Amino acid sequence: MATGRDDFVIAIRSAFLKKKDKQKFSLLTLIFVSIFVIVLSNLNFKPIQFVKLGINEVIYRSSHIASIPENKFKEITSKFQSHIDLYESHQKEVIKIENSEQLKLQNEFLIAENKKLRELLDEKIDSQEIFARVLIDKDSPYLKSVVLNKGTKDKVKIGMAVIDEVYLVGQIIEVNYSNSRALLLSDLNSKIPSVLEPDDIQAVVSGTGSNFGTIEHTKIDYKETLNNKEIIAYTSGIGGLFKPGIPIGKIDSSSEGQINFFSDFTQLNYVKIVSYKFGGDK
Amino acid sequence: MSSLNKSPFLKIFLSYLPIIILFFSVFNEFDFNYLKLDYFAFNFVHLLIFFWTLRNPDQLGYLAIFFAGIINDVVIGIPIGISSFCYLILCSVTAYLRNITLSPNFIKDWISLLFTILLINSIQVIILDLVFLIKVDYTNYLINSGFTFLFYPIFFLFFNFLNERISYQTND
Numbered sequence: 001m002a003t004g005r006d007d008f009v010i011a012i013r014s015a016f017l018k019k020k021d022k023q024k025f026s027l028l029t030l031i032f033v034s035i036f037v038i039v040l041s042n043l044n045f046k047p048i049q050f051v052k053l054g055i056n057e058v059i060y061r062s063s064h065i066a067s068i069p070e071n072k073f074k075e076i077t078s079k080f081q082s083h084i085d086l087y088e089s090h091q092k093e094v095i096k097i098e099n100s101e102q103l104k105l106q107n108e109f110l111i112a113e114n115k116k117l118r119e120l121l122d123e124k125i126d127s128q129e130i131f132a133r134v135l136i137d138k139d140s141p142y143l144k145s146v147v148l149n150k151g152t153k154d155k156v157k158i159g160m161a162v163i164d165e166v167y168l169v170g171q172i173i174e175v176n177y178s179n180s181r182a183l184l185l186s187d188l189n190s191k192i193p194s195v196l197e198p199d200d201i202q203a204v205v206s207g208t209g210s211n212f213g214t215i216e217h218t219k220i221d222y223k224e225t226l227n228n229k230e231i232i233a234y235t236s237g238i239g240g241l242f243k244p245g246i247p248i249g250k251i252d253s254s255s256e257g258q259i260n261f262f263s264d265f266t267q268l269n270y271v272k273i274v275s276y277k278f279g280g281d282k
Numbered sequence: 283m284s285s286l287n288k289s290p291f292l293k294i295f296l297s298y299l300p301i302i303i304l305f306f307s308v309f310n311e312f313d314f315n316y317l318k319l320d321y322f323a324f325n326f327v328h329l330l331i332f333f334w335t336l337r338n339p340d341q342l343g344y345l346a347i348f349f350a351g352i353i354n355d356v357v358i359g360i361p362i363g364i365s366s367f368c369y370l371i372l373c374s375v376t377a378y379l380r381n382i383t384l385s386p387n388f389i390k391d392w393i394s395l396l397f398t399i400l401l402i403n404s405i406q407v408i409i410l411d412l413v414f415l416i417k418v419d420y421t422n423y424l425i426n427s428g429f430t431f432l433f434y435p436i437f438f439l440f441f442n443f444l445n446e447r448i449s450y451q452t453n454d
Contacts, residue, residue, distance in 0.1 A: 033348065034348065037352070042414070052362065055362070066306065188419060209422060
């Protein structure tokens with residue numbers, strides 16, 4: 001029995017402390033170093049933050065270069081798919097154009113009316129837009145985020161909205177000198193205050209880790225008000241980070257309460273990083 | 283062909299191939315997610331580290347594994363050091379297995395892999411969820427562990443072939 005325990009101790013000691021011919025460090029040393037790094041990365045000391053920013057800068061750029069072949073392959077696949085779907089998508093676009101002509105006229109009137117009403121309320125929203133390219137679009141099963149090529153040198157700040165065309169796709173969670181990371185709406189940690197129209201229900205759109213979102217912190221009986229209607233989720237502006245009315249996604253009768261985001265997060269190439277200034281804010 | 287087999291470039295390239303594949307896979311995510319198949323993902327890096335540190339640790343240094351972990355953390359956006367720690371735990375299990383095994387056996391290795399993956403994924407979930415308060419999808423982790431376990435035989439054949447080539451070149 002004692003011999004067995006001795007063997008076990010010898011095997012463990014040998015595994016952690018013994019170095020093979022080409023190994024420069026023992027496992028135990030490196031395990032301690034990694035624990036030390038985890039603890040340091042959790043601390044908010046300035047020198048550590050600078051080191052972290054430096055590491056991020058170098059690795060993001062290297063990863064972008066290393067991902068070029070993979071991205072080219074994705075691009076070719078996507079182009080090939082769009083050629084195959086050409087006829088079908090053309091038919092859909094024709095119907096969309098017919099509808100949008102009618103909506104355009106209605107929209108112009110509503111914009112003018114909205115502007116007038118905001119002036120009456122003395123409520124003004126200014127926005128500042130920064131165009132950015134997606135450097136790394138790593139669809140990790142654990143964290144849904146993208147790395148953008150604009151950072152503190154372009155005045156990007158944490159919390160700014162990331163917009164694809166007119167649709168919200170996420171918000172900035174980490175800023176380095178020349179790049180930044182945006183957390184996508186689909187991530188489990190993403191929570192966006194929103195309003196469900198046309199019933200004007202306040203809710204929080206939460207990511208699920210998949211390519212759809214869910215509604216949280218809302219009226220318990222909100223599902224009863226859906227009644228086979230198409231519900232659009234917009235940002236509510238509560239929280240003061242985003243302006244109200246940025247489209248997020250829609251819930252239709254077939255989606256069983258899931259929000260289908262308007263933007264396809266796997267196809268992001270260029271996005272806008274937007275900050276909003278509300279009336280009276282300096 | 284025989285002159286190609288004796289080429290010094292090929293010899294050097296093959297000896298560094300496991301490290302090249304490791305760094306290539308942490309820079310490019312090797313989880314087949316772009317196939318858009320829900321819940322189909324496996325951790326290629328875990329398989330790579332498990333095989334090479336178990337069968338031929340001289341080809342994959344612990345320091346390289348440590349740095350690969352740091353890069354992986356930065357690229358996927360989780361706190362720095364977590365992947366390194368998990369990869370090194372994987373290495374310590376393989377080092378222990380190496381010490382207690384006289385004759386390597388594929389089935390024993392495969393079963394050990396299952397327990398090791400479950401252990402390191404649990405450690406990762408605990409650190410992310412309980413320490414850093416980052417929400418993670420447990421189902422994804424579980425399915426990922428399952429597929430990683432199931433794919434080991436396929437990659438074992440590939441890595442074993444590579445290992446034999448490296449041994450052949452080195453001993454030549």
